[in-house]
Amino acid sequence: MLKNQLRHLLLLPILFTMCLFISSCDKDVSITQPEPAKPDRRLVIRSKPKYCFIFVNNRNSGYFTPDTMQVPDTLIRLDETDTLITLKYQYYRDSVFTVHIPAETTKELYIDFYANPAMRGNFYCTAKPTNCTILLNDSSINAKTPFTIKNLLPGKYNITYQAYSHRDLKQTFIIRSSQTTNVFMAPEDTTVWLSYTHENSPLPDNSLYSVCVDKKDVKWFGTASTGLVRFDEKSWKIYNMSNSNIPSNRINCITTDAQNNIWIGTDFGLAKFDGTNFTTYRTSNAPLPDDWVSSITFDQNGIMWVGTYRGVTRFNGSTWKTIFSSTTAVPSVWVTGIAIGTQNDVYMATRTDLVRYWNNQIIRYGYTMDTTFSVSTALNAVAVGPDDVVWCGALSANGLFGGIFSFDGYFWKSDYTGLPNNNMNCIYINKKNEKFVGTDNGLVRFTNYFLDRLIYYKDNTNLKSNVIRGISKDSNEIYWIVTGGGGVTKYKSKNG
Numbered sequence: 001m002l003k004n005q006l007r008h009l010l011l012l013p014i015l016f017t018m019c020l021f022i023s024s025c026d027k028d029v030s031i032t033q034p035e036p037a038k039p040d041r042r043l044v045i046r047s048k049p050k051y052c053f054i055f056v057n058n059r060n061s062g063y064f065t066p067d068t069m070q071v072p073d074t075l076i077r078l079d080e081t082d083t084l085i086t087l088k089y090q091y092y093r094d095s096v097f098t099v100h101i102p103a104e105t106t107k108e109l110y111i112d113f114y115a116n117p118a119m120r121g122n123f124y125c126t127a128k129p130t131n132c133t134i135l136l137n138d139s140s141i142n143a144k145t146p147f148t149i150k151n152l153l154p155g156k157y158n159i160t161y162q163a164y165s166h167r168d169l170k171q172t173f174i175i176r177s178s179q180t181t182n183v184f185m186a187p188e189d190t191t192v193w194l195s196y197t198h199e200n201s202p203l204p205d206n207s208l209y210s211v212c213v214d215k216k217d218v219k220w221f222g223t224a225s226t227g228l229v230r231f232d233e234k235s236w237k238i239y240n241m242s243n244s245n246i247p248s249n250r251i252n253c254i255t256t257d258a259q260n261n262i263w264i265g266t267d268f269g270l271a272k273f274d275g276t277n278f279t280t281y282r283t284s285n286a287p288l289p290d291d292w293v294s295s296i297t298f299d300q301n302g303i304m305w306v307g308t309y310r311g312v313t314r315f316n317g318s319t320w321k322t323i324f325s326s327t328t329a330v331p332s333v334w335v336t337g338i339a340i341g342t343q344n345d346v347y348m349a350t351r352t353d354l355v356r357y358w359n360n361q362i363i364r365y366g367y368t369m370d371t372t373f374s375v376s377t378a379l380n381a382v383a384v385g386p387d388d389v390v391w392c393g394a395l396s397a398n399g400l401f402g403g404i405f406s407f408d409g410y411f412w413k414s415d416y417t418g419l420p421n422n423n424m425n426c427i428y429i430n431k432k433n434e435k436f437v438g439t440d441n442g443l444v445r446f447t448n449y450f451l452d453r454l455i456y457y458k459d460n461t462n463l464k465s466n467v468i469r470g471i472s473k474d475s476n477e478i479y480w481i482v483t484g485g486g487g488v489t490k491y492k493s494k495n496g
Contacts (some may be wrong), residue, residue, distance in 0.1 A: 001420075007197060008212075008219045008425045009455065013031075037315060039119070042101075042105075042107070043083075043085070043099060043101060043106070043107050043108075043109065044106060044107070044108040044471050045065050045087070045108075045109050045111065045112070046065055046066060046108070046109070046110045046111075047065040047087055047089075047095075047110070047111040047112070047113065047184055048110075048111070048112045048113060048114055048122075049089060049113060049114075050065060050066065051064045051065060051089075052064055052065045052087040052088060052089045052095075052111070052113075053087070053088045054085065054086075054087060055085070055087075055088060055090070056083060056084070056085060056086065056087035056142040057083060057084050058086065058094035060204060064181065065087065065111075066387065072199040073127075078437040078475050082098055082099070082100050083098065083099050083100070083101075084096070084097075084098055084101075085097055085099055087099055087111055087113075087267060090112060090154075090157055090177065091154035091174060091176045091177065092113055092119055092154050092176075092177050093116075093177035093178060094120055095111055095113060095116075096151055097324075109443070113212050114153060116492070117151075118177065118178055119153070119154065119155075119177045119178075120150075120151045120152060120153060120175075120177065120178075120334060121152055121154060121175040121176055121177055121178060121180065121181065122148055122149060122150045122151070122152065122175075122179075122180040122181070123148065123149040123152065123157070123159065123173065123175065123180070123181050123183050124146070124147075124148050124163075124180050124181070124182050124183065125143075125145050125146060125147050125148070125149065125159065125183045126145055126146045126182070126183070126184045127146075127161050127163075127186065127187070128184075128186040129163055129166070129187075130144075130146065131144045131145060132144060132147055132161035132163045132185075132187060132479075133161070133162040133163070134147060134149075134159065134160070134161065134178060134287065135158075135159070135160035135161075135162065135170075136149065136157060136158070136159060137157055137158050138158065138160065138419075145161065146341065148180070152175045153175070154174075154175045154176055154177050155174070155175060156172050156173070156174055157172070157173055157174075157175060158170055158171070158172055159171060159172075159183055159185075160171055161185050161187050162187070165189065165190055165191045165278065166187035166188060166190060167187055167188040167190055167194065167200070168187065169186070169187040169188070170229055171183075171185060174462070175486070176281075188462050189462065191490075191492070191495070192265070192461075192491065192492050193462035193489060193490070193491055194465070194489070194490040194492075195462050195463070195464045195486065195487060195488065195489045195490075196231075196487050196488045196489075196490070197464055197486065197487035201236065201487075202236040202238070203221070203229060203236070203487050204223060204226040204227070204229065204238050204240075205223040205224060205225060206220050206227040206464070206465075206483075206485050206486060206487045207223065207224040207225070207484050207485055208223055208338070208469060208470065208483060208484070208487065208488065209223070209224055209250070209251060209252055209253070209469055209470065209482070210222035210251055210252060210253045210254045210469070210470045210482065211221045211254065211265075211470040211471065211472045211480050211481070211482040211488070212254035212255055212256060212262070212472055213474045213475075213480060214256045214260050214262065215256060215260045216232075216328065217232075217474045217476070218230060218231070218232045219231045219232070219233070219472075219473050219474070219480055219488075220254050220262055220334065221251075221254075221482055222250075222251025222252065222254050222264065222470075222482075223249070223250075223251060224250060224484075225249050225250060226238070226240060226249055227239050227240030227241070227244075227246060227251070228240075228246060228251050228254075228262075228264060228273070228363045229248045231488075236477065239273070239278075241478070244278060245277065245278045245280070245411050246264075246266075246271060246273075246278050247266050247268045247271050247278065247282070248266035248267050248268040248269070249278045249428050250266055250267045250268075250350055251264050251265070251266055251436075252264075252265045252266060252267065252292075252294050252295075253265040253293065253294060253295050253296050254296075255296045255297060255298065257298055257304070258298075258302055261273065261274050261275075262275075263296050263304065264296075265293030265294060265295065265296050265306070266293060267291070267292050268282070268291050269281055269282035269288070269291050269293065270282075270286075270288060270293045270296070272304055272407075287313060287318060287320045287322060288306065288308060288313060288320075289308045289309075289310040289311030289312070289313060289322060289325035289326075289333070290308035290309040290310035290311065290325075291308075292308055292309035292310075293306060293307070293350075294307050294308060294309065294334070294335060294337075295307035295335055295337050295338045295348075296338070297338040297339065297340060297346075298340075299340045299344055299346060300344045301344065302316075302317075303315070303316050304316075305338050307316075307335025307336065307338050307348060308335060309333075310325055310326050310327070310332075310333050310339070310476045311323070311324050311325025311326060311333045311335065312324060312325070312333075312335045312348055313325070323357060323362065324355075324362060331350065331351035331352045331378070332350055332351070332352045332353070332366075333350065334350055334351045335348050335349065335350055335355075336349045336350065336351065336379060336380050336381065337349035337379070337380065337381045337382040337383075337427075338382070339382045339384045339390070340385050341384045341386065341388055341390070342384070342386070342388045343358075345357065345358040346358070347382050347390050348382070349379035349380065349381060349382035349392055349393075350379060350382060351378045351379065351397075352366055352377060352378065352379075353365050353366030354366075354379060354382065354390070354392055354405075354407070355381065356487050365387065365407070365412075374404070375394060375400060375403040375404075375405065375414040375415070375416050376393060376394045376395060376396055376397045376398065376400035376401060376402050376403070377400075377402060377405075378394055378395045378396075378397035378398070378402070379392050379393065379395075379405075380393055380402075380423070380424055380425060381393035381396060381397045381424055381425060381426045381438075382427065382429045383427040383428060383429045383435075384429070385429045385433050386429070386431060386433055387408075387433060388408075388409065389405040389406055389407065389408045390405075390406065390408075391404065391405065391406050391427050391429065391435060391437075392404070392405040392407070392427075393424025393425070393426070393427050393437055394424055395422075395423050395424065396422045396423060397435050401422045402422040402423050403415055403416030403419065403422060403424070404416070404419070404424065404425055404437060404449065406449070413426060415449065416451060418453060419439060419444065420439055420441040420442035420444065420455050420466075421439040421440040421441035421466075422439075422444065423439060423440040424437055424438070424439055424469055424471050425438045425439060425440065425467070425469050425470075426438040426468065427466060428471035428472070428473070430473065432447070433447060434446070434447050435447070435449070436471050436479070438468025438470065438471060438481070439466075439468060440467050440468075440484075441457075441466045441467070442455050442456060442457045442466050442468065443455070443456040443457075443463070443469070443471075443481065445467045458486075461489075461491075462489065463481070463483065463486060463489050464483065464485075464486030464487055464489065465483035465484055465485040465486025465487075466483075466486075467483050467484030467485060467486070468481060468483055469482050469483060469484050470480075470482040477493065478490060478492050478493075479491040479493060
């Protein structure tokens with residue numbers, strides 16, 4: 001009994017404390033009245049042109065204007081009675097305005113950029129030569145340079161210049177609101193030089209290795225990686241591994257035989273093209289020293305001479321005969337060029353010296369070539385003139401400069417001074433005994449090397465590259481020059 005009374009006395013302070021806590025909690029509870037809803041103001045914007053970006057108080061709203069009523073309305077909920085609206089459209093001036101919309105209303109606006117004269121711009125057209133006919137988006141505007149085309153809506157326009165004896169030149173220019181865009185173009189003068197590149201013709205590759213003009217004046221170009229190209233100055237045809245049985249898309253050299261078959265040397269064999277099919281010869285089906293074919297030529301008896309990475313062979317149409325070869329790749333057997341002398345002797349350029357094949361004998365000139373000027377004998381090209389003088393072009397190698405050699409059968413001459421570059425890539429000699437030497441930095445033309453050298457560059461011609469890799473000539477006395485990176489250039493020399 002006494003214990004129960006004591007227990008009740010102990011519980012009284014606890015109950016009292018709980019009552020105080022509950023009472024205090026009741027006093028702190030309050031109810032906040034909800035804020036009144038903001039007025040509902042809406043704006044519908046339509047514009048011409050469509051799809052203008054809408055900025056509200058200089059912030060991108062993420063909305064853009066619809067085109068017509070058929071497109072769902074763009075509704076912008078506005079939190080301010082006076083709101084700054086900016087419409088943005090590429091190349092146009094911003095259209096900026098303030099709108100005031102009373103509460104619980106929707107306002108509709110239509111903004112016509114085209115109706116604002118300040119939105120328009122101009123083209124100021126100049127050219128070299130002057131008096132070029134101007135085409136705007138392929139249509140005549142009956143104007144010649146210099147001329148200002150006024151009041152054009154902003155955007156991209158194609159402008160073409162046309163001039164006599166010049167290639168049409170078209171480029172894309174941009175009009176911006178309230179601005180005059182200067183348009184200057186210089187159409188290519190085709191009176192003497194005319195270039196064909198991947199950008200202005202169907203030529204598939206600007207990097208070329210070889211060129212040949214056949215007996216019908218058809219031009220053949222060997223590319224670095226996109227196959228063989230046929231061009232008759234009217235149409236183009238490309239033969240590659242995707243559309244023909246050509247053995248490779250890399251064409252190192254090209255020549256023709258008496259029947260006008262096209263012979264090509266590739267990095268994967270020798271091939272004959274009869275106009276329809278390619279017949280391929282490799283080490284697997286013919287006694288070629290190597291599948292890398294770097295030079296082909298026919299002698300006065302119609303025998304084909306084939307230079308490879310590991311030697312040279314000849315083919316009379318039925319029988320092959322290896323002249324020299326090696327099972328290993330050494331510079332002395334890498335035949336980089338072959339030329340036929342006036343006595344039907346065969347001259348072969350190798351990476352160490354000049355080799356002559358005459359009366360079934362091989363003569364090497366490695367130890368007799370004049371190196372007074374420390375000219376490298378890593379030969380890369382060879383040609384024989386109508387006077388039977390042999391001309392060789394060398395690459396820089398083994399610490400020696402590349403340069404030019406000449407050999408008259410008795411004496412050698414060599415030099416590397418006065419050249420635009422010390423890597424010789426090709427040599428062509430015409431009937432007038434003029435030499436054309438292609439280098440890695442320009443084309444050298446001369447009759448007497450020490451007296452009358454001319455050098456053609458990108459800067460003084462319409463060559464698109466200074467890397468000259470091959471030269472040929474058609475029956476109209478026009479030269480065809482292939483380059484490394486600049487496509488093909490047609491050169492109409494005044495002197496033949």
